[in-house]
Amino acid sequence: MRVLVLGAGALGGYFGGRLAEAGGDVTFLVRPGRAAALARDGLVIESPFGDAKLAVKTIQAAELRRGWDIILLSNKAYDLDDAIAAIRPGVDDRTVILPVLNGLSHIDILAREFGAERVLGGLCKIQATLTPAGVVKQLNDWRWLTFGERDGTMSPRVQALEAAFSKAVGVEAKAVPNIDQRMWEKLVHLGTSAVGTVLMRANVGEIVRAGGSPMLLTLLERNAAIAAHHGHPMPDAFMAEYRALFGDAASAYATSMLRDVEAGNRIEGEHILGFLAEAAHRAGIDTAIHDMAALQARSYEQRRAANRLP
Known part of the structure; x- marks a missing residue:
């Protein structure tokens, strides 16, 4: 199984690197600067599951x-158009595309561009970052990669991918028959944490200690109602898990969106916060908090474009 990973940043570098470490046939499609750094230093991973320095194959x-x-x-979701242009020359009848972008709207776009039969559903649950030195740094023990056919079949190709990852250290990769449900579950918890942490500019524990747990729990319930309106109600166990998380005063959980805001980077505001605000409007759900978060994200992008960030 030949695997092409677009980029070698936090997510692609981690999952692609772990698969290469396990003997997988992995190549990274990267820009010249990153290619030179990988040739010089290798792909460096720092992780609770063991550090690695890997000689990896790259292509431009x-x-x-x-x-x-x-x-x-x-x-990132805002780079989808560039990603489509980058991979298009490599797509043929044997190719299947596995996106693990945040949000949901990218699935329909990829299906339109390449054909629905060539697009899997996918998501990952990991906290990782690419340091200024080019190191892929895993921030906690989250390590899940989940994927599946949109029609629910357990096809040979998703089973083969699961088998390829079975030997990888620090990865729990699983093919599932209900990937759309799983993607909605991720959007519910990510949307809750992204709205909360971007509005408050704080991690979950800091928000809870400031008295913000009721706000986070209200968001969780509203996001679950949005998902249910779209045919994907949240399981009781899921809701119990995230009610506990969003009431945990000791939690250090922060979203990549918050880290991007704090670093002055572009954010996936429209793809997550804007998407949820519009979905809430369509579902007839109270949109006040979602609208405020989407406005905050858009205002941030305006300040960033005007070069007025601190």
């Missing part, structure tokens, strides 16, 4: 040809 856009079984997309 002008060299890309067809012949890939899996293309893993782990880019």
Whole structure:
């Protein structure tokens, strides 16, 4: 199984690197600067499950040809158009695309561009970052990669991908028959934490200690109602898990969106906060908090574009 990973950042670098470490046939499609750094330093992973320094295969856009079984997309949602252009020369009839982007709207876009039969549903649950030194740093023990066919079949290709990851250290990869449900579950918890942490500019524990747990729990219930309106009610066990998280005063959980805001980077505001605000409007659910979060994200992007961030 030949796997092409778009980029070698926090997510692609971690999951692609762990698969390569386990003997998988993995190549990273990267820009010239990252290619040079990987050739010089290797792909460096720092993780609670063991550090690694790997010699990895890379390719640049002008060299890309067809012949890939899996293309893993782990880019930011706002880079989707560029990602589609980058991988298009490598897609043929044997190729299946596995996106683990945040949000949901990218699935329909990829299906329109490449055909629904070539697009899996996918998500990951991990906290990782790419340091200024180019190190892929895993921040806690979250390590889950979940994927599946949109029609619910356990096809040979998703079973083969699960088997390939079975030897990887620090990864729990699983093919599932209900990937759409799983993606909605991620959006519910990510949407809750992203709205809360971006509005408050604080991690979950800090918000809870400031008296904000009721706000987070209200968000959780409203996001669950949005998902239910779209045919994906949240399981009781899921709700219990995240009620506990959003009431935990000791939690250090913060979203990548908050880290991007604090670093002055672009954010996935429209793809998560804007999407949820619009979905809440369509579902007839109180949108006040969602609208405020989406406005906050848009205002942040305006300040960033005007070069007025601290």
